[in-house]
Amino acid sequence: MALSDNSRGAMLMSLAMASFACNDAIVKSMTSELTIAQIMAARGLMTTCLVFLVARRMGADLSWQTLKNRYVLLRILFELGATLTFFSALSRIEFATASSIMQSLPLAVTLGAALFFREPVGWRRWAAIVTGFLGVLLVIRPGPEGFAPAALFAVAAVFFTASRDLATRRVSAHIPSLTITLYTAGANALLGALLIVPMGGWQPVSMVTFGQLAATAVLVFAGYQAVIMAMRGGEISFVAPFRYTSLIWALMIGMFVFGETLTASMLCGAAIIIASGLYTFVRENKRRRILAETAGMVLAAKTAANADTTTASAGSAPREAS
Secondary structure: OOOOHHHHHHHHHHHHHHHHHHHHHHHHHHOOOOOHHHHHHHHHHHHHHHHHHHHHHHOOOOOHHHHHOHHHHHHHHHHHHHHHHHHHHHHHOOHHHHHHHHOOHHHHHHHHHHHHOOOOOOHHHHHHHHHHHHHHHHHHOOOOOOOOOOHHHHHHHHHHHHHHHHHHHOOOOOOOHHHHHHHHHHHHHHHHHHHOOOOOOOOOOOHHHHHHHHHHHHHHHHHHHHHHHHHHHOOHHHHHHHHHHHHHHHHHHHHHOOOOOOOHHHHHHHHHHHHHHHHHHHHHHHHHHHHHHHHHHHHHHHHHHHHHHHHHHHHHHHHHHO
């Protein structure tokens, strides 16, 4: 039986989240052997080569003129900040905790769109945003006993990633996504190379670790492409909530791969974050539907008015002629 566009989109989004979760787990496992800078440089270089080959095969425009677009440059800068802070979080706190905090990303994007793009946000979505960030506080447990300062790296990663997504909204649709991905991966490789010496120098890379680095490059590329296909194939309001399946993978990986213990406060906080995010999706979908219906009614009214004007003009023509 053939899958509907929404079902296919949901499946692709779920696969993308699994790819990202596996990538993050591999990165965390390598932080005990390699520095963050070395991982960034090696993975960035491998991803750049992979994307370049695919882009050339697909005939994408790889012109350097793309970098003249200020929103592309902003996107790259925010991506670099997100990579540095999230890798720092992965190397210092539990995997499930870092992933749970990252689930607040849709809330941060909504907040940024309201503050910087002046997008209308009603009191219900404001309440959902505040509630979601209270859930983040439950996850990081601010207090003398439970709080880990390194969790702030994950919080910073959320806001860097949200800024990246907001900048992406302003990038011209004429710029291919593969071109943006190529220069972003290249920038990650360059920054990682520049930071290798300050962060401890080059460490020997075993064949196993080299294979892990190659796997992360493939997983990241596959994940991004799956997200693009999912969002273009299905309805965004139906497909987007499946981003939260990444938390399921994160919790399982945290327990069964890294032997982490899931605390009640972390699970409660993650549930609040997801519930708040899903609510904002519902409200946003309702707002878009109302705007679409209003635009349709305005267009219909204009069409009817034009038709009446045309009819009136046609009826008066003979009288004028006589």
